[in-house]
Amino acid sequence: MPHRRAGLIACGAVGGAFAFSLYALSQMMFLEAEQRAGHVLTLYTWITSETFTLNLSILIDPLSVFMFLIVTGVGFLIHVYSLSYMEGDPEFPRFFAYLNLFIFSMLVLIAAADFFFLIVGWALVGLASYLLIGFWREKTSAVLAARKAFVMNVIGDVGMVIAAFVIFSHFGTLNYLDVFAAAKANLRPNDDVALLITLLLLVGAFAKSAQLPLHTWLPDAMEGPTPVSALIHAATMVTAGVYLVARCHVLYELAPYTMYFIAGVGVITAVFAGSMALVQYDIKRVIAYSTMSQLGYMFLAVGIGVFSAGMFHLMTHAFFKALLFLSAGSVIHALNGEQDLRRMGGLRKSMPLTHLTFLIGSLALAGFPLTSGFYSKEAIILSSYHGEMGNIFFWAIAVLTAGMTAFYIFRVYFYTFNGTLRSPEAHPHEGPLALTAPLVALAGLALLAGGLGHWVDEFLAPVFGAAPVHPEDELLETIAVTAGVVGIAFAGILYMTGRDRLEFVKQALAPIYDLLYNKYYVDEIYDFLIVRPTKAIGAFLEEKAERQGIDFAVDEVGAQIHGVSRGIGLWQSGKVRTYALNMVAGLVVILLFVVFL
Amino acid sequence: MFEITYDLVVFITGLMAVLASLGVILCSSPIYCALYLIGHMICLALLFLLYHAEFVAAVQIIVYAGAVMILFLFIIALLGGRKEIQEASFERFMALSFAGTLFGELLLAATVGPTKPIQGAVDAQVLAEVGSAKVVGLELFSRHLVPFELASVLLLVAAVGIICLAKFPSAPLKRRTR
Amino acid sequence: MGPNFVLIISATIFCIGALGFMIRKNPLIMFMCVELMLNSVNFLLIGYSDFLNSMDGQIFALMIMAVAAAEVVVGLAIILTIFRTRHDLNVDHINVLKG
């Protein structure tokens, strides 16, 4: 199929999906708030077995429409971007086929009306992610990264499947609405079942959203093409974990312990990933760690019960992180695939538009006032102290992370756009319209979407209940903003001016620097603790249990029988006299019977 | 008196037969064995005679002690009567013990078990009047005709077999290797 | 002498024959031992034929003699053939049938 036609079909399909999402949104806006709660459409019966019926059905409620809009909207922009970005790749159609498979799977995940199809969508987005990470299948690192991502996601899938079993055996159905109604009616807070279900679901959520300790696949996933990183590993798929918690908020609200756990893991991941991002040199990896960190924020938000704030941050994050990735992609494109920060620089002049959009994205990520990131992040940081389940630790770490975030993203910014170009052979230039138009659109969203905060709260109210009132605390707000500004300033001091200061800091903090640069050695630890023992046990089982154990035992039965036969065969000596002896012996025995019996 | 003498003769003859048979298995030289066997045959022929089987006794002398044993002697002469070294071995011990057990069992069977009398087809008077050879002939050619013919076929087959064995030289056998 | 004498003598000779068959290594002597055993049975048949006034025993003895004659003739021929090919008359060395 010609490339152009393939691309147009793919973009058209996603654009159509976006249009339908908008239509759904408009329909929903006309409804009264009470009637928005949820519509289940049954497509067909998937299976019936004894006490168990599954229908392929979709659930339309504000939450799913909200997610539809983000996925198809951002997805559409990134499709358009890819048209230009992937031009010239010999497998252009395959790329768009995978990309559309991803959009489909993500929509299945969002639209599913029961846990079963949630799992189906969940695994299918994992598949799409696997396919797209390993898109350049001749690159060994991409192949390995893809496998890693897939296996990690399968671990999550297994957790979710078991969660589905618990739900089924306890509620007798897998349908969201029935389960939630039954849970509300029957379960006490911190009921064992609620804890079990929520924790098992979390395994899936953490694996998909790259939270500790299942996070190692996400940085490696940057082996895929940049639009993929933007779409899947920043804007949509990795937020599925947050979506899952939000979707099952009824269950999670019944399990406050789990909520604390989520918030704790979220905030730790935020600071953990943020710290690693401080020192990386691969532009995409920095943004990937930043994604992990921001996902940590979202988990913090849903963990402390401000679901709509979490969803709001999910949305703004989708905009500005996609923007950042696409801008980075534009830079990489311009530098012919160069991803190392140390070989960039001075692109402000040659790529003014990209520079501007990257700056907007960075500001939004850093939470600079009046950008969208500011509103969504402030809401979370404030709630982490003032919210029902908030406390000072959550808040402190969140603020610390905010500072780090500002620092590392502006480190990237200064490295890339300031100074002089450090790879002389490259001739950077601005990309064509298809490449820049999505950037501009996303930049606009990243700047302005902050104003949608209240609308999001209201729109999602039928799902989450009325949003808690935004706490007003100017002191905390100021501290958070200051942290961001300080982070930017530090980056400026270290990277705008001379190198000597940077070297001094590096020397002073060498052990920490090494630790961070090597990503806390988590990959190595996993390799040592899990991968190698697994392989060793596999080899051990094959050699000891299979060859020398079972197989040997079975063969030994045969060998023993053979041996005994050999022994009996010795009787067959070939000597006539021995035969005679045997005959007489037989005669003796027979006579014994004749005479005595 | 006659009875006692008769019994004594039977007893001594039987004892001699046993001793001769012992000689067969104990002598190391085949030629002596053959001679002892001839002696044994003659003793047996005497015993047959004493038990009123004149015809069989004659056949015993002619066929066995005569033809068969001469054949044996010929073969021994042909192959060379090498002496055999007798040594004690486990096999020999086993053979002795089995034979001993067998003997014990046979004795027990002979002495303990009841012997069921069979009514003879020929009563003693006829036997005394007609004489043994004639009766045997009558029996053989009337009631036992088929076995008799079969026996002759058997002898024929044996004769043919010997000719086959003697006529066609066979290749040396190769020992099977494993 | 009565049946017991016949039985005992016959059993003795039979056992001696069997023993000889088992302990001797010369095939010729082993054949002689077979003759011993056959003869012991013959004696038994003759003796009982007398005790029971039946001709059947004698007829059987005759048959056995015929069989024995045939057997001896064939057996000796086989021994001769074996000797021709192997130049050895120890039966223990003839163990082609070894399993």
Next chain:
Amino acid sequence: MLSLIVFIPLVAALGLLFVDRNNPAVARAVALGAASLSFLISLGVLVWFKEADPGMQFTESFLWVKLLNIRYQVGVDGISVLLLVLTTFLSVIAIFFSLDRKDNLRDFLALMLALEAGTLGVFVALDTILFYVFWELMLIPTYFLIGIWGEGRRVYATTKFVLYTLVGSLLMLVAIVSISVAHYNATHELTFDIQTLVHTHIDPVSQLWMFLFFFLAFAIKVPVFPLHSWLPHTYVACPIPALVLLTGAMSKTGAYGIIRFCLPMFPDAVESLAVAIGCAAAGGIVYGAWIAVAQKDLKALVAYSSISHLGFIVLGIFAHNGQGIEGSVLQMINHGIIASALFLIVGILEKRMGTRNLKDFRGLGTAMPVLYGMFMLITLAALGLPGLNGFVGEFLILMGVWTSAMLSDMSTIFVLMAGLAIVFASIYMLYMFQGAMQEKNDKLPAHLTDINRGEFGLLLPACLLIVFIGLYPKPFIDRVSPSVDRLLTIEKTVNLDAGHGGGHH
């Protein structure tokens, strides 16, 4: 109709022996014609099968051995009808795949057809003796197929296979006779009819050993860990077309036998041994998967993965509820499709590259894009990706295990073990797929070509079925579930009678 399905291949197998050995064209035509005809008729059976009827359909019955009242009796219900069609389907594919063999094609095809007939017979037989006859009929062709056309240590493998199977089947014969004797003692009516014997009440102790005898035969055939050690040798030695039938159809006879005999006839024994067998099955699931991770030979890898997947089937059966058994039956179909397709791919790769060692492969995807896509789909199905058929079966099985009353205490552990195996499955399947097809390879043979039209045609039905069952399993489950429900309720009435003090019906 069923007799036709079974005997067309058998007659064709005998007929092939009269075909000129040097004229492979005729042999091909006969074998293919017979297999296809059998397949078409079995499709007819599937179409006219009344899905709501739980009982036996298409039954035929006449007296075979009058003295012992052994009947030639065949029929299918929901459990066997799908397996019947699967077998005929795989036979057509296997025979297609073997058509270009050079060495003594005629005999090979004849044995393949005989194997098909034996397998089909097992699935349709309704008389224990008839079942046993077909059961042994499967064995003979396999012995020759592996022993003559195999590779590597073929004689060792085939001897091991035959001895293993014979041990099991001879014990089964004892149990077959003794169960009929038990029925005779109760009713004074000698019968070998499965449907009658199902109602016989047997005292628990006899149940135990009869169950074990039956189970041993079936467990060896499946195979259930730790009775599996014939499988890797046999699979590695077996020629690919025979392997398609072996893994796709023959290994299902064991699981089918468990469902058909062990469950309804010996409910008490099942109840007391279910946990132990579950342990063995779950152990086998993890064990096979774990060893598969360490494999380099593609055939051995798929063989060990089969051990793992077959463990799922047995585990589902002993979950002993609707979902578990239906999942198992469906998983039999799925595994038949997936494993045989994987073996076909291994065969295709071996034909092209001359090796099966994963170390020698790399980067074939560039040269073989079509195979790349099909291989990927089948791999994904094998590792149980939702939306494809492997997941449906595994999900139902594990759900059955989780909610099983019979495995109550252990079910959580079993499910966790199975979950571990699913993770391993993703590892080894991706090892295989990525190792063979991805990355860059400069040393590819220059003449390497993508799969041709025929090979594409062989793999296509499997791919279509994988997607279809994954997206819409309802028609399959609907055929199975009435029979399974009846199976489970039969047992309950027998249990009731045992409570009343036994006797017969």
